[in-house]
Amino acid sequence: MKQLIGSAIIGQSGGPTSVINASAYGVIRTALDNPCITNVYGAAHGIKGVLDDILYDMSKEDPYELSLLLNTPSSALGSCRYKLKDPDVDDTDYRRILEIFQKYNVRYFFYNGGNDSMDTCNKISKYMQKVGYECRVMGVPKTIDNDLFGTDHCPGFASAAKYVATSCMEIYHDARVYDTPMICIIEIMGRHAGWLAASAAAATYMGCGPDLVYLPEVDFDVEVFLSDVEKLYKKSGKVIIAVSEGIHDASGKLIAEYGAENAKVDSFGHKQLGGLAATLVGMVKNRIEDVKIRGIELSLLQRCAAHCASQTDIDESFAAGQTAVESAVNGITDKMVAFERSYDEKGNYICNMKLVDLTLCANTEKKVPREWINAEGNGLEQAYIDYLLPLLQGDPKPWKEKGLPRFANLKKIVVK
Amino acid sequence: MKQLIGSAIIGQSGGPTSVINASAYGVIRTALDNPCITNVYGAAHGIKGVLDDILYDMSKEDPYELSLLLNTPSSALGSCRYKLKDPDVDDTDYRRILEIFQKYNVRYFFYNGGNDSMDTCNKISKYMQKVGYECRVMGVPKTIDNDLFGTDHCPGFASAAKYVATSCMEIYHDARVYDTPMICIIEIMGRHAGWLAASAAAATYMGCGPDLVYLPEVDFDVEVFLSDVEKLYKKSGKVIIAVSEGIHDASGKLIAEYGAENAKVDSFGHKQLGGLAATLVGMVKNRIEDVKIRGIELSLLQRCAAHCASQTDIDESFAAGQTAVESAVNGITDKMVAFERSYDEKGNYICNMKLVDLTLCANTEKKVPREWINAEGNGLEQAYIDYLLPLLQGDPKPWKEKGLPRFANLKKIVVK
Numbered sequence: 001m002k003q004l005i006g007s008a009i010i011g012q013s014g015g016p017t018s019v020i021n022a023s024a025y026g027v028i029r030t031a032l033d034n035p036c037i038t039n040v041y042g043a044a045h046g047i048k049g050v051l052d053d054i055l056y057d058m059s060k061e062d063p064y065e066l067s068l069l070l071n072t073p074s075s076a077l078g079s080c081r082y083k084l085k086d087p088d089v090d091d092t093d094y095r096r097i098l099e100i101f102q103k104y105n106v107r108y109f110f111y112n113g114g115n116d117s118m119d120t121c122n123k124i125s126k127y128m129q130k131v132g133y134e135c136r137v138m139g140v141p142k143t144i145d146n147d148l149f150g151t152d153h154c155p156g157f158a159s160a161a162k163y164v165a166t167s168c169m170e171i172y173h174d175a176r177v178y179d180t181p182m183i184c185i186i187e188i189m190g191r192h193a194g195w196l197a198a199s200a201a202a203a204t205y206m207g208c209g210p211d212l213v214y215l216p217e218v219d220f221d222v223e224v225f226l227s228d229v230e231k232l233y234k235k236s237g238k239v240i241i242a243v244s245e246g247i248h249d250a251s252g253k254l255i256a257e258y259g260a261e262n263a264k265v266d267s268f269g270h271k272q273l274g275g276l277a278a279t280l281v282g283m284v285k286n287r288i289e290d291v292k293i294r295g296i297e298l299s300l301l302q303r304c305a306a307h308c309a310s311q312t313d314i315d316e317s318f319a320a321g322q323t324a325v326e327s328a329v330n331g332i333t334d335k336m337v338a339f340e341r342s343y344d345e346k347g348n349y350i351c352n353m354k355l356v357d358l359t360l361c362a363n364t365e366k367k368v369p370r371e372w373i374n375a376e377g378n379g380l381e382q383a384y385i386d387y388l389l390p391l392l393q394g395d396p397k398p399w400k401e402k403g404l405p406r407f408a409n410l411k412k413i414v415v416k
Numbered sequence: 417m418k419q420l421i422g423s424a425i426i427g428q429s430g431g432p433t434s435v436i437n438a439s440a441y442g443v444i445r446t447a448l449d450n451p452c453i454t455n456v457y458g459a460a461h462g463i464k465g466v467l468d469d470i471l472y473d474m475s476k477e478d479p480y481e482l483s484l485l486l487n488t489p490s491s492a493l494g495s496c497r498y499k500l501k502d503p504d505v506d507d508t509d510y511r512r513i514l515e516i517f518q519k520y521n522v523r524y525f526f527y528n529g530g531n532d533s534m535d536t537c538n539k540i541s542k543y544m545q546k547v548g549y550e551c552r553v554m555g556v557p558k559t560i561d562n563d564l565f566g567t568d569h570c571p572g573f574a575s576a577a578k579y580v581a582t583s584c585m586e587i588y589h590d591a592r593v594y595d596t597p598m599i600c601i602i603e604i605m606g607r608h609a610g611w612l613a614a615s616a617a618a619a620t621y622m623g624c625g626p627d628l629v630y631l632p633e634v635d636f637d638v639e640v641f642l643s644d645v646e647k648l649y650k651k652s653g654k655v656i657i658a659v660s661e662g663i664h665d666a667s668g669k670l671i672a673e674y675g676a677e678n679a680k681v682d683s684f685g686h687k688q689l690g691g692l693a694a695t696l697v698g699m700v701k702n703r704i705e706d707v708k709i710r711g712i713e714l715s716l717l718q719r720c721a722a723h724c725a726s727q728t729d730i731d732e733s734f735a736a737g738q739t740a741v742e743s744a745v746n747g748i749t750d751k752m753v754a755f756e757r758s759y760d761e762k763g764n765y766i767c768n769m770k771l772v773d774l775t776l777c778a779n780t781e782k783k784v785p786r787e788w789i790n791a792e793g794n795g796l797e798q799a800y801i802d803y804l805l806p807l808l809q810g811d812p813k814p815w816k817e818k819g820l821p822r823f824a825n826l827k828k829i830v831v832k
């Protein structure tokens with residue numbers, strides 16, 4: 001293998017997670033320590049930072065502040081949702097990227113993101129190969145949606161799942177405090193895949209979670225839903241429901257849009273558009289007279305609640321970044337780091353690093369297997385619980401100051 | 417002092433907190449261990465459990481499970497929102513309570529709650545004195561609202577504040593991830609007092625919190641608010657706003673009701689009523705063209721997120737329960753346990769237990785001092801931060817199982 005000497009760029013893209021910075025730190029720390037890598041640059045807001053020539057010099061950062069990235073949520077370098085065009089149609093962006101790569105002698109490119117980011121990664125890799133510019137390109141996965149193909153699970157998912165399951169357990173206790181009836185609908189992120197909403201079932205497994213869990217993997221039937229809720233309500237007066245924001249009917253129409261159609265324009269001239277939880281709350285109110293019901297949107301917190309992260313997730317996210325750098329230095333390119341699960345003879349979970357072709361991961365979605373969802377489509381089977389629980393292990397000990405988290409404070413010195 | 421031998425009842429009332437069970441455990445553990453107390457009963461759903469003669473025998477509980485109450489959110493014995501009538505008008509309930517006290521030889525009554533619960537406590541105490549039934553009655557405070565009179569702060573407040581401040585810090589990072597404008601409005605509990613919403617300012621103090629914080633202590637002017645938001649938006653594109661649900665205009669009208677008036681009836685015949693955050697989002701959308709804005713309601717989680725509790729709060733909550741029992745056994749009655757703050761010569765915070773007359777605490781509300789709020793009424797002064805920070809110290813190490821919290825599972829064996 002030929003030794004390749006040059007600079008490295010790390011960029012972050014897509015929606016944030018609690019641990020995407022742990023992966024970035026895995027890349028940055030490993031790259032700074034590797035003699036083949038002459039400079040380590042952080043791209044401001046992902047590929048946009050490359051196109052705009054805004055690169056931060058990571059060697060100028062205080063090592064201690066960098067280490068705080070392990071427990072700092074959201075994308076510290078900034079993120080973007082920029083989709084590169086097909087280079088055969090318009091190669092403007094690619095020529096610009098090549099120009100920047102040449103300017104800084106970039107020979108290593110690490111991109112930290114989800115489906116779309118792996119697509120970006122793949123396109124850049126193929127373009128550089130085509131024009132004969134030697135550069136090793138590696139994808140470092142992240143997504144709370146857990147829908148990346150070719151990996152057992154995705155960095156970021158477990159921490160979000162831990163937050164969702166923990167919050168559901170706490171809401172369960174809160175919702176049961178009075179001896180009066182109460183329905184609670186908890187809305188969880190996940191447009192196309194229900195991995196995260198499914199984690200609410202871990203709370204049920206622990207004895208205090210939702211009675212019903214709905215994922216986009218199964219068509220949602222409003223009538224069956226209302227009848228299920230009514231039955232449980234009549235039986236015990238307490239019903240907790242977890243729903244993925246992406247649930248849809250048999251025609252593919254999002255249930256959240258049912259509310260949008262009925263929404264009236266308010267005095268400001270805006271559609272009073274609630275989310276899915278609000279829509280379902282309206283439906284249940286219509287069905288059950290005088291019901292006490294509450295919709296809870298877990299909102300941004302489910303993807304940025306670093307205070308409730310899984311240490312397993314942090315460790316694996318760091319390892320993914322580290323593996324990307326080590327593999328690239330060892331001559332590998334055009335791959336995404338992925339996880340393979342195994343168990344030792346005592347049944348303990350082990351996470352092994354592997355590499356998969358970027359082409360395979362880009363734009364392919366992995367969904368919750370139908371057989372992990374119960375026949376009725378309103379709960380999860382033990383197979384899902386067995387899959388999830390090992391990923392939630394371990395609580396981080398983040399650095400605190402005055403009782404509150406102390407997040408990384410990067411200087412972000414732009415390279416001239 | 418005459419030794420009083422007999423049974424004890426502990427009841428919980430009002431909205432739950434993350435640590436109200438730590439106080440209950442303080443009462444139960446101390447009472448079980450005290451030779452003057454012959455039986456320890458938990459009232460099912462507060463005073464309702466007494467009226468309905470549903471009392472749980474605490475001696476039948478596994479001691480380990482009881483100890484898990486320290487980290488179990490919400491009211492483990494069940495709560496209620498039952499207001500006793502004035503005994504001079506209708507003494508039915510009081511005669512029933514006396515009957516139950518006599519039936520079980522109850523000589524100690526501990527009531528764990530907020531303003532209304534101290535009122536209940538006070539009325540029962542006065543009634544028992546009037547009819548000459550010897551019984552020592554003690555209030556054990558709790559409220560995330562922190563609005564009880566006669567105490568430096570209230571058990572439950574600090575944990576909720578820690579959750580609010582931590583979540584604001586995390587949302588701040590999430591909201592800054594893209595280089596596009598973004599406004600975020602975070603709605604925090606607190607109808608009449610702004611103590612909890614004010615805790616969002618601790619995130620700002622840490623360098624990553626809201627730009628604007630609004631409390632019910634200051635009249636809210638919609639026009640000034642919109643102009644403040646617009647100014648910040650034009651300057652940096654990023655604005656985070658924290659609001660107490662109880663903010664109102666100069667006439668006393670809740671801002672949340674502005675939305676209700678404009679709300680249209682949906683196809684189900686229900687008013688599409690958003691909360692305060694939704695109302696403010698609508699107002700800002702009307703003012704700033706094409707703004708990207710998000711309303712986040714911290715919802716039930718702020719009062720039950722035991723996973724983000726303050727160990728100081730847990731310790732003090734336990735101590736409050738313990739002090740209530742010890743004081744009562746030593747002959748004291750008709751008091752609420754309260755906290756007095758002091759600092760040692762090194763400036764370290766110390767929490768001292770004291771007792772205040774129930775009559776003083778019942779139905780009196782303590783608000784955030786005006787001088788702790790900035791002149792503009794949209795932020796907090798350092799005095800508030802200095803007040804708050806010592807209360808947030810320490811992270812609990814709750815018992816976990818499979819990576820998730822293991823909450824107390826009481827048998828709740830009803831006394832025949």
